[in-house]
Amino acid sequence: MMNTMTKVSHTEHHGPASGLGRWFFTTNHKDIGTLYLWFSFTMFLIGGCMALMIRAELFQPGLQLIQPEFFNQMTTMHGLIMVFGAVMPAFVGLANWMLPIMVGAPDMALPRMNNWSFWILPFAFAMMLSTFFMDGGAPNFGWTFYAPLSTTYAPPSVTYFIFAVHMMGISSIMGAINIIATILNMRAPGMTMMKLPLFVWTWLITAFLLIAVMPVLAGVVTMMLTDIHFGTSFFNAAGGGDPVLFQHVFWFFGHPEVYIMILPAFGIVSEIIPTFARKRLFGYSSMVYATSSIAFLSFIVWVHHMFTVGLPLMGELFFMYATMLIAVPTGVKVFNWVATMFRGSMTFETPMLFAIAFVVLFTIGGLSGLMLAIAPADFQYHDTYFVVAHFHYVLVPGAVFAIMAGVYYWLPKWTGHYYPETLGKVHFWCSFIGVNLTFFPMHFIGLAGMPRRVPDYALQFADFNMVASIGAFIFGFSQLIFLVVVIKTIRGGSPATAEVWDEPHGLEWTIPSPAPYHTFSTPPEVK
Amino acid sequence: MKAALILLLVSASNVPYARAEWQLNMRRGVTDISHSIFDLHMLIFWVCVAIAVVVFGVMFWSIFHHRKSRGAKAHNFHENTLVEIIWTLAPFAILIAMAIPATATLVKMYDPSDADLDIQVTGYQWKWRYQYLGQEVDFFSNTITPSEQINNQAPKSEHYLLEVDNPLVIPAGKKIRFLITSVDVIHSWWVPDFAVKKDAIPGFINESWTNVPEPGIYRGQCTELCGKNHGFMPIVVDVRTPADYELWLAQMKNRKAEEQSSAQQSMSMEALMEKGEAVYISSCAACHQLNGEGIPNVFPALNGSLIATGDISQHIDLVLNGKTGTAMQAFREQLSAVDLAAVITYERNAWNNNTGDKVEPAAIDELKMAAKQ
Ligand SMILES: [Cu+2]
Numbered sequence: 001m002m003n004t005m006t007k008v009s010h011t012e013h014h015g016p017a018s019g020l021g022r023w024f025f026t027t028n029h030k031d032i033g034t035l036y037l038w039f040s041f042t043m044f045l046i047g048g049c050m051a052l053m054i055r056a057e058l059f060q061p062g063l064q065l066i067q068p069e070f071f072n073q074m075t076t077m078h079g080l081i082m083v084f085g086a087v088m089p090a091f092v093g094l095a096n097w098m099l100p101i102m103v104g105a106p107d108m109a110l111p112r113m114n115n116w117s118f119w120i121l122p123f124a125f126a127m128m129l130s131t132f133f134m135d136g137g138a139p140n141f142g143w144t145f146y147a148p149l150s151t152t153y154a155p156p157s158v159t160y161f162i163f164a165v166h167m168m169g170i171s172s173i174m175g176a177i178n179i180i181a182t183i184l185n186m187r188a189p190g191m192t193m194m195k196l197p198l199f200v201w202t203w204l205i206t207a208f209l210l211i212a213v214m215p216v217l218a219g220v221v222t223m224m225l226t227d228i229h230f231g232t233s234f235f236n237a238a239g240g241g242d243p244v245l246f247q248h249v250f251w252f253f254g255h256p257e258v259y260i261m262i263l264p265a266f267g268i269v270s271e272i273i274p275t276f277a278r279k280r281l282f283g284y285s286s287m288v289y290a291t292s293s294i295a296f297l298s299f300i301v302w303v304h305h306m307f308t309v310g311l312p313l314m315g316e317l318f319f320m321y322a323t324m325l326i327a328v329p330t331g332v333k334v335f336n337w338v339a340t341m342f343r344g345s346m347t348f349e350t351p352m353l354f355a356i357a358f359v360v361l362f363t364i365g366g367l368s369g370l371m372l373a374i375a376p377a378d379f380q381y382h383d384t385y386f387v388v389a390h391f392h393y394v395l396v397p398g399a400v401f402a403i404m405a406g407v408y409y410w411l412p413k414w415t416g417h418y419y420p421e422t423l424g425k426v427h428f429w430c431s432f433i434g435v436n437l438t439f440f441p442m443h444f445i446g447l448a449g450m451p452r453r454v455p456d457y458a459l460q461f462a463d464f465n466m467v468a469s470i471g472a473f474i475f476g477f478s479q480l481i482f483l484v485v486v487i488k489t490i491r492g493g494s495p496a497t498a499e500v501w502d503e504p505h506g507l508e509w510t511i512p513s514p515a516p517y518h519t520f521s522t523p524p525e526v527k
Numbered sequence: 528m529k530a531a532l533i534l535l536l537v538s539a540s541n542v543p544y545a546r547a548e549w550q551l552n553m554r555r556g557v558t559d560i561s562h563s564i565f566d567l568h569m570l571i572f573w574v575c576v577a578i579a580v581v582v583f584g585v586m587f588w589s590i591f592h593h594r595k596s597r598g599a600k601a602h603n604f605h606e607n608t609l610v611e612i613i614w615t616l617a618p619f620a621i622l623i624a625m626a627i628p629a630t631a632t633l634v635k636m637y638d639p640s641d642a643d644l645d646i647q648v649t650g651y652q653w654k655w656r657y658q659y660l661g662q663e664v665d666f667f668s669n670t671i672t673p674s675e676q677i678n679n680q681a682p683k684s685e686h687y688l689l690e691v692d693n694p695l696v697i698p699a700g701k702k703i704r705f706l707i708t709s710v711d712v713i714h715s716w717w718v719p720d721f722a723v724k725k726d727a728i729p730g731f732i733n734e735s736w737t738n739v740p741e742p743g744i745y746r747g748q749c750t751e752l753c754g755k756n757h758g759f760m761p762i763v764v765d766v767r768t769p770a771d772y773e774l775w776l777a778q779m780k781n782r783k784a785e786e787q788s789s790a791q792q793s794m795s796m797e798a799l800m801e802k803g804e805a806v807y808i809s810s811c812a813a814c815h816q817l818n819g820e821g822i823p824n825v826f827p828a829l830n831g832s833l834i835a836t837g838d839i840s841q842h843i844d845l846v847l848n849g850k851t852g853t854a855m856q857a858f859r860e861q862l863s864a865v866d867l868a869a870v871i872t873y874e875r876n877a878w879n880n881n882t883g884d885k886v887e888p889a890a891i892d893e894l895k896m897a898a899k900q
Contacts, residue, residue: 061687062683136822136825142752146712148712152712237729238730242730243713243730279603282604283605283606284605309726310728317633320626324622324625328618340605343589343593343599345601359586363579363583370575374629375633376564377568379564379724380564380568383724444551447553451758454758455758456688457688458688459687
């Protein structure tokens, strides 16, 4: 199909700069992708340590290891770091690496801005983490930082948190602009929109979501800032303000945000399943339409996070119906993946294992999401561990598994070596068992009535909490296997072919492995 | 590794309080509404199970049969508009079937009219206040789980973390309307057995209601993160027969009168200090800490503080009226004159604060009365 092998060879005229300067000053999309991915993995481990601290404290009833005020800092920072530091940058890293190659472009459209989008992040997170060493401690009001707990009643470090959020927002917006510009302007001749790989499509839509909602997040933290320091009363009831307004603005950002974290995952899985089923993706165009409708619906469902704040009946009904509607396009995607596997010729290398686990476990998270959409029932589920179980199912075996699937899938292309398959499978099975052991019991303790964000709990919740904590440690330590796999693969291993897998589709498989520093300086011809 | 795990599990199951209560499902509760919600929950649950069985069934069937190692050859269909339309419309129909009972239940929940009794529920960091509107009954409900149990120095009691000093008492078989609000941050008042959960938001009054057919004790918790002791903000509702409820109401009114008269009696320094320590532990220690050292930059130390060792009227004013815009609440309404006098005396003489000052309940009572007029 896309024969570009010959074209690449003459483009390797210069390689990367040497030394540390390469990483600070690089404008190369592959280098920046690598930086993003390592940054995200570091954050994943830091946020993971916080999760383990939480689970260790919850291993038994009573306070054993940490005090409630520190516990609240742990839950808050765990959430913020995983969302903004681990999951989002990982997707941006994959986008940086793969999007230009997939559309047949030599690099991202705005390479200098690309460098800047990345290098803001380490500073933002250094500032965020430094709050642990401040008097009064780190932010302790939950990753949703509801006012007035996060304004009038917040520790002084909240100002640093606000600054850090602004920096992350700028980074995300610049990243999104870059991605849109690349996809719309830099496609190789013949690469029409409806030929784009799904990973490109889902990222295009995600980038629009980011541009739409990151300014809203910036707005809400700015309102907090002026409430705290400049005497305004946006969220202060005593001054005539409205604490519920905070939640509306936050979730107007927050709901699309959860799709920002899952749409690129859909894209990755839609690349992997066809490769290992040796069959084209079923319903390509319906996948594109489904993704677009999910993105649209994500703007009109935010209030389902707020069913108990005291809305009028009509409001509850509207947002309940709108939320239920999301099940339709999401269902279409799952059915398409299953139909792709159906009558294929499947093999189960590590990327495929993660992708299949994604489909199953994400669907479980989706189904519990459907239950949460039912407003009357949500009065019983809201702010319990049932919700914690739900969003961890869509984010950990959902988003995180998809990222890992993507890394295993493209690692041979990046490094030129196959990863050690057995070790990869060991990593998969440990993660799979750990994740379910951690999060499945949370459905039960949530239904039984355990609120979320508590450092201690009544005795009837003891047994399942213990199971969840054991699972968390299994999952957490399994990620060290992942680290070993990646390092081993970078250092050596059997050399990968250009195609890497059995007849995969896409431009990335037409260039040699490892991918040369510069690719597609002359655009490939896409037929 | 495995052996260690098993050992861990075995030893864990020997811990005395880890009673096996592997409860899997939602509580069915005791009210009409909680039953409707439970039925709705089970309905959606089985629908989800059915969907999962079909989808995962097909998927695992193909994973088993259409694998390369069994010689499966890939077919190459990749589109079918009819199939796509069917699997868009079928879920849509299922959703409509689920939306109908959900709407009906929601409409029922949103009808707080014709209540027999109105109770205002107010969230404070970290306790609840219950005011029986039109009845002159008004009290605070604090957790009573001792810190020794929380810190594992004493065995945990049966209702660990779910026990309070003054439960909310309501009559059985009557429609009770709750008016829910907060004075500081957002809390949420949840009693699972009633399926009542409503956020308590400063500046807003939310409505909710229940009608509990059977007397009994029902327990719940605050479910919105509200700061440090969010996990220690239980709710206990004591549902009594209407006759018992009336009896209790009369007692509460008596108690008020008694408090008023005891405020006029003078108390010895020892009595004040003893009482003061108890009040301090239940009402102040959560923030200012048992040792009076507070938490740096969040809650000030009282040991050696300028206010607790300086001008006494300023100290009294601060405790009675709190400081707006901070976590320091007004305790004027929360504590009786005796308790207030005792706790202020205690703060001025505990730790290294040896002012020797003594506050008389009568003086506080006067201030409380003055503010009422
Ligand atoms: Cu609370």
